[in-house]
Every structure is written in C-alpha cells, then in structure tokens.
Amino acid sequence: MPLEQTQAPSKIKRIVRLVWKLVVGLFVCGSIWLLFNKLQVEVASDPATRALLDNGGIWSDIKVIATAIASYVLDVPIKSHLFAGLSALAAYLALAWYDRIALMHLNRLKGISWPYVAICSFVTYALGHNLGASILSGGIVRLRAYCAKGLKATEVAALVAMCSFTFLFGSLLLLGVVLVFEPEIVLSLSDLIPRMTLPVWLVQAAGVFLLILCTLYVLGSWRTYKPFRVGTLDIVYPRLGIVGRQLLAAPLEIMSAAGIIYFVLPEASNPGYFVVLGAFILSFSAGLVSQAPGGLGVMEAVFLAIIDTVPPTGVIAALLIWRLLYLMLPLALSIPVILIFERSQASKYCLLQDDED
Template identity: 30%
Template sequence: MPDSDAMPFTDARPPREIPLWHRIRRWALPVLGIAVLALLLSHAHKVDWAGAWQALERYSPGVLLGALALCTASHALYGCYDLIGRHHTQHGLPRWRSWAIAVTSYAFNLNLGSLVGGVAMRARLYARAGLDETTVAQIVGLSLATNWLGYGLVAGCVFASGVVKLPAEFALGEDAFRALGVLMLLLAVAYVLACAKMQGRRWQVRGRRVRLPSARLALVQLGLSAANWALMGSAMYLLLGGKVPYSVTLGVLLAASVVGVVTPIPAGLGVLEAVYLALLSGSVRQGALMGALLAYRALYYLVPLGGGLVLYGVLERYASARPPPEAEGAGRLSPPRPR
C-alpha cells in the first residue's frame, strides 16, 4: 500500500492550462477599448459641440416623439425574445411577466453592461419567479441567439451589398467586408437548417440537457430580431433627417453595435459616436451628426432605463406578494404542456 503522505502528490493534477483564446481575449478586449477611447478623445476637441446643441434645439416635438415611438417599439419587441424562451422551455410564468423581465433586463443591459442586465438581472428576476438555473440558462441563451442571429441576417445583407463605405485606413478591405456579410448570412441559414435537421436531439452541456428549437421557432427568432434591428435603424434615420440613406444609416449602426459589444465600456459610451463620426463625418455636418447621436442615446438608452426601473419595482413587489409555490423545489411552476 502506498505511503499515505505520498498520495496527495500522486493524485494531484497539474493546473489546467488556460486556453489560448481566453489569454488573447484577456488582453485584446481592454486594448481595443483603449484604442476606441483614444479615437474618441482624439476627435473630441474637434467636435462641433455648439452645432450639436443647436441641432438638438432644432428638433421638432413631432420628430422626437416619432423617434421615441420607434425606440419604444424596439424595446417592446425585444421583450418578445423571452416569450420564445417561454415557448421552448414550456415554463409556467405568465407571458406578461416573461416579457417584463426581458424588457427590464434589456434597459439595464444597454446602460450597465451585459453581465448586469442581460445575465444577472434576468437570473434574479426569474429566480424570484421560481425558475431553476437550467431553465433560466436556456431562456438567456435563446434570447442572445435571437438577437445576434437577426443581427447576422440584417448585417449580412447590408455588408454584402457594399452600401457601407469603409475609411481608407480601415484594416479590412471592401472585398473582405462583403465576404464577412456573406458569412453572416450563411451562419443564419445554417442555424435554421440545424434546427430542422436536429429537432428533438438533446445535448449534455455542463450537466444540463439542452436542445435546439424547431425550425419554425428559429424563423420566428430571425424575423423578430431582424425587425428589431430595422426599428433601431429607423429611429436613427429619422433623427438624421433623411440626410443619409436608410441602408447606410442602418449599416453604420450595425457596425457600431458589434464594436460596442466587444469593447469593455459600460453602455458602449463613446463607441457609437466614434464609429458614426468615422464613417459619416464626410456625409453629414458634424454638429447635426452629434446632435442626432445625443438624441438617440437619450431616447434609446436613458429614457428606457427610467421605464426599466419602474418595471423592476413592479416585478419585485409582485414577486414578494406572490412567492412561487415551490420556492425550494424544481424550476418548473407547472408541468410541461404537450407538444
């Protein structure tokens, strides 16, 4: 029998090596964030702030209300992403509560980052409603998939068409940018095909059994998300007064959105402005462009955050008044409905 003092050394496992991608991401994302901030700061002293405020003052109430309506419709449509998760997981929460949780989380996500809004806020509110971690993880995963699959569909069409003209100093050439758009379209199509071919199959992921949605539900995901991105582009197009074609406005917004995601800055502060200034400064007077960006940030980010705070209070009070019947049991509030 081996010496007991030697056993810990015999059974000890070497520390797990950190994957190369995680090591690259640990340094690449902060560097990218610093680069974007540096780009913004380098242009800050050149920005026509007086012209931006004048542009804000010239907006008519009708234009601002129209843009606010489009922004509100976008947030309301985003709330439907969690209804897709509700249908897929067959949990028993009322539709209005699932929708309200998604809308609240989205408002916090935009202003405080995805870890706070997209994940932590959803996890808390769904846990208060009685859902288990596995169900919540599937809902969050489907919501993220819905958002970015629709993004890939819309961005793929816009980028592949070549309507967005990249600056000369941009590292990615026009042909490579169009190829990226085609790749995005192919990924969206591949997802729908995978859902059609692998319907009913289950996988074990970190101890949780997951499955792909049906092809029909995948098409609903693409449709809702594509419509949502189109609404965001419409709000910006309205604020720009039609000075830039809608397809170009949407394309720049899509480019700014993905840069904002990979840049570790809360609310992507400054990223949206930097990308628009880089891509549209030659098409729109700088003061008018900055005025539209400030109005968009107020209407799409700050105003919904106020609504999100109200909804959060309502959801917390509702959860306190009606605790789940099995607070310490399994996550489903009701047995799965027959499919």
C-alpha cells in the same frame, strides 16, 4: 419540532430579505447616479456646456443638462421625434419577444403573461444596455423575476443564452446583407482602422459567408437535429417555429433601434436607411465587445467615420436622441418598476409569514 428550530429559518429569511433590500437600494441609487453621469458626458461634448458643468454645483448641473438636451431635441422636427419614438417602442417590443421565444423553447411559457415578460425584458435591457455587462446585469434581473414564476436558475441561464443568441443571429444576418449590398461602409472605416482597407469583393465574400452561416442554422432546425451533450448539459436544437420567430424578432429589434437614428438625422444630408443600419450594427457590436456602457465613444467614432455626408454636430445630436430614447429614458422608467416589484414581493413574503404564524 422544537420552537428554536422553527425560529432559526425564519430569522435567516428575515436577514436575507434585509440584505436584498439593501442591495436593491444600492442598485437603484447607483442607477440614478449612472443616469446623471451619462447625461453629463453626453452634453459635455459642447465646450461651452462643459465649462458651465465644470464651474457649477449639482443643481446648476441639472439645469445646464436639461437646457442642453432641450436645445438638441427642439432642433429636430416633431414628425421625426414621433417616428423615432415609435421605433424605440418597436425595438423594446421585439426585445420582449426575445424572452417569449426563449420561454417557448424551454416549454415554460405557461403561467407567464405577455405583460410580465415585456416588463421583465424592458428592465433587463434598460439596465444591461446602460451598465455595459448586459449578460451579467440582465441575468440578475431575469433570475429575480423568472424565479418568482417558478423557473430554476439553470432555466434562467438557458433563457439568457437563448436571448443573446437571438440577438447574435439577427446581427449576423443583417450584417451579412449590409456587407453584400453596401461594402463601402467597411471601407469608410479605413481612416479609423487602417486594416479595414480591404477589396470590395472580400467584404462581399464575408457577407455571403455570414448569410451562409445563418442559412445553415435554419436548415439545421428544418432537419430537426437531435439534442447533443456538452459535458453534463443537453443542448436542444430550436424547433423550426422558434427559428422562424427569431428570423422576425431579431431583425425587427435591430432595424427599429437603427430607425431611431435614421429619423432624427437631418433630412437634407441623410445618407439613407441602409447606410445608417450598417453603421449602427458595426458601432453597436463594437460597443458591446468593448463593454463600454451604451457604446459611449465607440458609436460616435464609427458613425462619424461612416456618415460623412452629415455635419458632425448633426450626427452627435442624433446619437444623443438615440441614447435618450433607447437607453436613458428606459433606465429612468425601470427604477420605479424595480421598486414596485420588490414591494410586491415583500407583501407576498409578509402574507406567507402571517399564514405560517
């Protein structure tokens, strides 16, 4: 083969690597800027803090943000922080289980360890929850990580779809339970959304309908339905073992995430876990539909409407701590993970180049 033909692909590969490094650099810088802006927005709900932020520079703003967050955190007992932290950890472990379940469904689990899946999932959801377009941003991270393990782009797309469906399945299941046993939660939203003034029996009927849908999905797996074709795509119905894992993983993730808020709400006026869970499912789902990063603004409105036994400042403080543990801290931790992964990939590329030479 002529020397010019062997050098051309090598130059293209170097250009692609350079462009990707630039994209990663911009992505990391954008994530840091996003984190800073989200913290500003969170603490600016207090008028005095907002005035300090409006009149200060960047270093002054960092100090004001740190002071405001510290005051919120110190008002919560240490025991509550401990339980909230454990809830956040359980939620992210369950999210990693989403990926592992999807890999099992695709029969591509071999050669991909639990730690690798957990780290990939952690970065995926840390970015997706904060950026808003979770499927797109999560798909990019998974594409980069799982293609490095030999998966095809179509398999990664199927994995993303499976993880999204697992979350949807868990949300519908828990929402059905909440609507049946706590229909008043929906009625609490009537001031926010007038159309929510519905009869209790209708709300409970909607809950029963959601539970029937989830039951039909499980029965379909038990009956081992054959794959069906949509266009050129073959869709394989999950095996009963996969569905059983979804029945555990999805509720565990959602209930753990809601537990963060439950544990940091004031104990004296806490409405109870079931009410917090219902408010979380409704507000988080509304935030996902709105594509607002982290459900910013949407969650506050829904929680303040439903949890009226807690002073508004207590609700806002609980949601701030939830965002710190579930959104912002994972985002901050994911940035060095991305840099380490890209450095390892660059090292492998250099070794391949040396072997070719």
